Amino acid sequence: MFRTSKKLTRVTGPVLAVLLAACSGNELPSEAAAEGSAAPQSPAYSFETTNAPRKIALLDDCDASNTWPAGCTLQGGIVSLAQFQAALPLGHPAWRNEPSYLRVSEGKDVHVHNEGGRPHSFTRVAAFLGGINPVLNRPGQDVTPECANAATRLPTVLAGGQSMKLEDLETGIHKYMCCFHPWMIAEIRVL
Numbered sequence: 001m002f003r004t005s006k007k008l009t010r011v012t013g014p015v016l017a018v019l020l021a022a023c024s025g026n027e028l029p030s031e032a033a034a035e036g037s038a039a040p041q042s043p044a045y046s047f048e049t050t051n052a053p054r055k056i057a058l059l060d061d062c063d064a065s066n067t068w069p070a071g072c073t074l075q076g077g078i079v080s081l082a083q084f085q086a087a088l089p090l091g092h093p094a095w096r097n098e099p100s101y102l103r104v105s106e107g108k109d110v111h112v113h114n115e116g117g118r119p120h121s122f123t124r125v126a127a128f129l130g131g132i133n134p135v136l137n138r139p140g141q142d143v144t145p146e147c148a149n150a151a152t153r154l155p156t157v158l159a160g161g162q163s164m165k166l167e168d169l170e171t172g173i174h175k176y177m178c179c180f181h182p183w184m185i186a187e188i189r190v191l
Helices: 013-024 081-086 150-156
Strands: 054-059 096-098 101-104 110-114 123-125 163-166 172-177 185-190
Touching: 054 101, 123 150
Parallel strands: 054 110, 101 185
Antiparallel strands: 054 096, 110 163, 123 172, 172 185
16 A cells, blocks of 8 residues: 655755656766766667667577577577566567667658567557567467568568668658567657
């Protein structure tokens, strides 16, 4: 049982600045940073709308053992097939799109790169539902129609190290998912 307090506390000064930075997703300033020093550089994968190249990485951390069906091409991966399977049906957190939310200006391309060792698709969907492998879906989850259709799924499949470019995205919200690992979702908002 949770109790709520009727007393409100006003937060100001440095504490407020830290809270606002944490909630905004910005990096917190270093206590050791000198006044007037340059701000930290933005990460390569961010959700800010800029004219910089926009990138989404498809990630996994499969180990290169021979236990993975069709193998794993990632050097240095450490997640075994047994660890991956133990995280089902929610999905292993190393299997993800980074970032999972991206804002871009209309007319800007988005580069998608599979940095993992397993095949992933980056398929545009109307809604986030299940993938084509029922074992990896949540119980009772329907297969996303775009994933069930090989004509829409196959052109979006990327093996480890492969890339694709999304061009001419119109203003609005575009949803993408991996048809093999349905928890790997992304939303691109074009402004």
